[in-house]
Amino acid sequence: MATFTLRVNGARKTVQVEPETPLLYVLRNDLLLNGPKFGCGMAQCGACSVLIGGKEARSCVTPVSAAVNAPITTIEGLGTLEKLHPLQRAFIDEQACQCGFCGNGMVIAAKALLDRNASPTGQEIRQALSGHLCRCASHNRIVRAVQRAAREMRS
Amino acid sequence: MNASRRDFLKQSGALVVGFALVPSLGIAQEPARLPGSLQNNRRLDAWLAIEPNGRVTIFTGKIELGQGIGTALSQIAADELDVDLARLDIVHGDTARTPNEGQTAGSLSVEQSGTALRFACAEARDILVSAAAAKLGVPAADLNVSDGTVTAPGGASVTYWDLAGAADLKREASAKATPKPASGYRWVGKSVARRDIPKKFTGGAAYVQDVRLPGMVFGRVVRPPSPGARLVSVDDARVRRMPGVVAVVRDGSFLAVAAKREEQAIRARDALKRSARWKETESLPPSGDALYRHLMSAQAPAQTVADKASATAGAAVKTLDAVYTRPYQCHASIGPSCALAHWKDGALTVWTHSQGVFPLRADLAKALGVDPKQIRCIHAEGAGCYGHNGADDVALDAALLARAAGGKPVKLQWMRDDEFAWEPYGSAMVMKLAGGIDAQGQVVSWSHELWSHPHSTRPGSTPGVNLLAARHLANPLDPGLPPDVPQPSGGSDRNAIPLYDFGNVKVVKHYIPESPLRTSALRTLGGYANVFALESFVDEVALAAGVDPVEFRLRHTTDPRARAVIEAAARKAGWQPGTRGDGARGRGFAFARYKNLACYVAMAADVEVERATGRVRVTRAIAAVDAGQIVNPDGVVNQIEGGIIQSASWTLKESVRFDRTRVTTRSWADYPILRFDEVPEVDVVLVDRPGERFLGVGEGAQGPAAAAIANAVANATGKRLRDLPLTPERLKQALA
Ligand code: FES
Ligand code: FES
Numbered sequence: 001m002a003t004f005t006l007r008v009n010g011a012r013k014t015v016q017v018e019p020e021t022p023l024l025y026v027l028r029n030d031l032l033l034n035g036p037k038f039g040c041g042m043a044q045c046g047a048c049s050v051l052i053g054g055k056e057a058r059s060c061v062t063p064v065s066a067a068v069n070a071p072i073t074t075i076e077g078l079g080t081l082e083k084l085h086p087l088q089r090a091f092i093d094e095q096a097c098q099c100g101f102c103g104n105g106m107v108i109a110a111k112a113l114l115d116r117n118a119s120p121t122g123q124e125i126r127q128a129l130s131g132h133l134c135r136c137a138s139h140n141r142i143v144r145a146v147q148r149a150a151r152e153m154r155s
Numbered sequence: 156m157n158a159s160r161r162d163f164l165k166q167s168g169a170l171v172v173g174f175a176l177v178p179s180l181g182i183a184q185e186p187a188r189l190p191g192s193l194q195n196n197r198r199l200d201a202w203l204a205i206e207p208n209g210r211v212t213i214f215t216g217k218i219e220l221g222q223g224i225g226t227a228l229s230q231i232a233a234d235e236l237d238v239d240l241a242r243l244d245i246v247h248g249d250t251a252r253t254p255n256e257g258q259t260a261g262s263l264s265v266e267q268s269g270t271a272l273r274f275a276c277a278e279a280r281d282i283l284v285s286a287a288a289a290k291l292g293v294p295a296a297d298l299n300v301s302d303g304t305v306t307a308p309g310g311a312s313v314t315y316w317d318l319a320g321a322a323d324l325k326r327e328a329s330a331k332a333t334p335k336p337a338s339g340y341r342w343v344g345k346s347v348a349r350r351d352i353p354k355k356f357t358g359g360a361a362y363v364q365d366v367r368l369p370g371m372v373f374g375r376v377v378r379p380p381s382p383g384a385r386l387v388s389v390d391d392a393r394v395r396r397m398p399g400v401v402a403v404v405r406d407g408s409f410l411a412v413a414a415k416r417e418e419q420a421i422r423a424r425d426a427l428k429r430s431a432r433w434k435e436t437e438s439l440p441p442s443g444d445a446l447y448r449h450l451m452s453a454q455a456p457a458q459t460v461a462d463k464a465s466a467t468a469g470a471a472v473k474t475l476d477a478v479y480t481r482p483y484q485c486h487a488s489i490g491p492s493c494a495l496a497h498w499k500d501g502a503l504t505v506w507t508h509s510q511g512v513f514p515l516r517a518d519l520a521k522a523l524g525v526d527p528k529q530i531r532c533i534h535a536e537g538a539g540c541y542g543h544n545g546a547d548d549v550a551l552d553a554a555l556l557a558r559a560a561g562g563k564p565v566k567l568q569w570m571r572d573d574e575f576a577w578e579p580y581g582s583a584m585v586m587k588l589a590g591g592i593d594a595q596g597q598v599v600s601w602s603h604e605l606w607s608h609p610h611s612t613r614p615g616s617t618p619g620v621n622l623l624a625a626r627h628l629a630n631p632l633d634p635g636l637p638p639d640v641p642q643p644s645g646g647s648d649r650n651a652i653p654l655y656d657f658g659n660v661k662v663v664k665h666y667i668p669e670s671p672l673r674t675s676a677l678r679t680l681g682g683y684a685n686v687f688a689l690e691s692f693v694d695e696v697a698l699a700a701g702v703d704p705v706e707f708r709l710r711h712t713t714d715p716r717a718r719a720v721i722e723a724a725a726r727k728a729g730w731q732p733g734t735r736g737d738g739a740r741g742r743g744f745a746f747a748r749y750k751n752l753a754c755y756v757a758m759a760a761d762v763e764v765e766r767a768t769g770r771v772r773v774t775r776a777i778a779a780v781d782a783g784q785i786v787n788p789d790g791v792v793n794q795i796e797g798g799i800i801q802s803a804s805w806t807l808k809e810s811v812r813f814d815r816t817r818v819t820t821r822s823w824a825d826y827p828i829l830r831f832d833e834v835p836e837v838d839v840v841l842v843d844r845p846g847e848r849f850l851g852v853g854e855g856a857q858g859p860a861a862a863a864i865a866n867a868v869a870n871a872t873g874k875r876l877r878d879l880p881l882t883p884e885r886l887k888q889a890l891a
Pocket of ligand 1: 049
């Protein structure tokens with residue numbers, strides 16, 4: 001075991017784990033965050049995505065030791081029920097899910113996209129999200145939610 | 156999620172104190188037939204409680220799986236009670252608290268639970284208003300109710316919450332109270348925002364994966380490498396000494412490990428996997444085309460499902476026949492199955508995303524050798540499941556492991572490969588269609604013969620135990636051979652009987668209960684494959700008759716509601732009769748009434764075909780839906796959109812891979828599904844029928860979408876693909 005200090009959602013957190021421990025389990029089990037989900041553990045689905053230094057990362061294959069150098073943002077860090085981030089509000093307003101299990105990764109990937117492109121086209125949104133799987137097939141609603149959030153964030 | 160909050164709270168002072176879930180029917184005479192699930196859960200207080208603090212709790216045996224059922228049921232209850240939607244709390248699927256409504260399946264939740272709540276809440280309202288009348292000294296008929304406040308003409312008022320002690324709901328429902336007419340609804344029929352969504356986008360505790368108990372440890376299971384494998388040896392002693400390991404269970408070929416930390420459990424699982432020696436046998440069927448010959452050669456008697464001779468149908472001037480196939484397909488939930496189990500003083504509590512907490516409890520009791528009364532199953536949401544996936548199986552895995560964990564709660568999460576290799580699949584099927592038309596192009600004979608394994612092996616479907624681990628134990632339990640789901644809804648033969656006015660219809664099934672690969676309910680059971688075949692063949696026959704496909708369907712349809720959706724979809728799509736595809740683009744049409752009993756769906760699909768690669772892209776789908784009285788329009792649209800796109804994925808891409816020994820589908824790389832850049836635009840037209848029965852929509856789109864796509868490919872290319880999925884290789888071969 002080794003000690004790691006992470007910056008998660010603006011707070012410093014210290015954990016004692018093996019260096020190769022996937023960040024996902026630290027976030028979920030040590031820091032008790034629900035947002036990042038286990039979907040595949042193989043970087044195939046995007047359910048576990050978080051932002052590390054503003055870039056989307058698959059926390060299921062990111063060793064905790066590789067996550068100490070940059071701030072980590074999870075969906076919890078974007079906003080809360082009381083103070084929603086425009087992306088969260090847009091996903092709720094568009095009712096952009098069925099089960100919602102993929103939703104964490106969709107919001108995180110959309111955040112990374114809007115940070116580098118404030119007015120993406122529908123095609124660009126689909127491209128940016130194409131590494132994220134949704135089995136309930138809420139894709140079109142998700143695209144509409146991202147467009148809605150982009151509009152709101154621009155105005 | 157704070158589990159203690161989920162514990163059974165004695166609601167002292169509430170209208171309901173310790174309600175009885177099982178009616179005491181000591182009387183010999185047959186009790187009156189009650190609507191929906193009231194029939195088997197007859198007490199009013201099993202369905203709702205009026206709390207003195209101004210809240211209303213409704214109880215349902217149906218569970219939320221992202222289909223929005225909690226919201227739809229709340230809308231119905233709020234309307235019948237005349238209370239604000241925001242006052243409602245809802246408890247889903249808890250063997251200690253809710254009615255037993257069996258499985259949440261078959262798109263029946265609104266019909267069964269919604270109908271029960273509708274009548275129970277209407278009756279509760281009457282009881283409350285009578286109590287108010289007594290209190291206010293005013294005839295009940297003169298009273299007005301608004302958000303739980305009952306007001307007399309003079310302005311005097313009393314609230315439901317004041318009356319909670321005076322009104323008695325501890326009684327059997329009579330279903331005599333008249334529910335509201337459609338014109339009186341305030342919530343039903345509105346696109347109310349789903350109550351489960353906000354927490355899902357803010358990192359709230361929304362899923363079973365988010366349930367945490369003090370002292371909880373993490374479990375993983377080590378499945379055999381193949382369905383026919385038996386465990387010969389494993390060095391579990393070494394694994395027990397690994398960091399964090401709390402328990403290793405080895406019972407026959409069942410192998411599982413619990414550890415303090417999740418990554419430790421995963422490492423221990425890997426170590427067990429490496430050291431385990433298995434004896435494998437070739438137990439699987441051949442794959443590819445041989446699979447279907449294998450199915451058709453199974454010893455399964457021909458059973459007649461329908462045989463309708465027509466006195467008026469003339470002789471056929473043209474006959475056709477065709478064989479269609481569908482492979483094994485996965486539920487492929489985004490989140491693998493998960494459960495949390497906790498043993499305390501010989502009693503077991505399980506948090507589960509099972510679709511049927513009561514049937515699960517019964518099977519757990521059999522597998523664990525304990526009294527069902529000692530087990531409580533509490534539903535918590537999982538990832539979308541679309542039928543019977545590993546949800547029930549993982550509950551037994553967790554219970555077996557927790558029993559060895561010294562009283563510590565165990566959260567057991569399957570890995571991705573556990574889910575792909577061991578979930579029960581949608582059965583492979585063969586459908587052989589034949590038909591004849593007369594000189595006018597009317598169908599004078601129609602036959603549909605099918606071969607299939609079971610489509611429902613959920614807990615409770617046999618006297619045996621169909622929980623996966625039970626068959627791997629040293630003393631294995633037999634899963635039993637499930638019967639097919641009978642008509643009129645049907646299982647393997649679901650939707651095999653055409654709804655069209657065809658002459659001389661014969662439907663025959665070969666139901667093969669013994670299945671080398673586990674199969675069970677996948678959204679629509681046999682309906683997806685049967686509608687794919689039937690509606691593809693309708694187009695083939697229409698082409699032979701020289702009639703436009705939409706026109707051909709209308710000529711054979713008298714049911715006005717069926718005609719209405721066919722016409723609405725064609726209109727919305729701007730259907731041009733007789734349009735031929737140009738080789739690269741085409742358009743197809745299909746229709747079905749799910750189960751021949753539930754919602755009506757008609758659909759047009761547009762495809763683009765890349766001739767060089769054989770790649771098919773569905774660009775647009777336009778559907779018209781009649782779901783009877785619609786409770787939540789956006790909820791219906793959401794289900795239909797999702798159904799169409801999921802079906803497009805099944806239809807274009809999906810097929811379980813296996814060799815004679817092992818399932819080789821282990822990850823998303825082996826089981827591609829439709830991605831963002833491949834999904835079609837979807838338009839849904841709702842045909843609302845206020846006052847009509849609620850009809851479930853969760854499964855209505857799957858079959859029509861498959862056939863509309865196949866018909867569009869045929870329209871585009873002139874080539875008919877009859878084997879699912881419609882892969883580039885198959886299309887390239889057809890075009891060569
Ligand atoms: S869980 Fe990390 S990508 Fe699937
Ligand atoms: S909403 Fe269920 S997986 Fe996307």
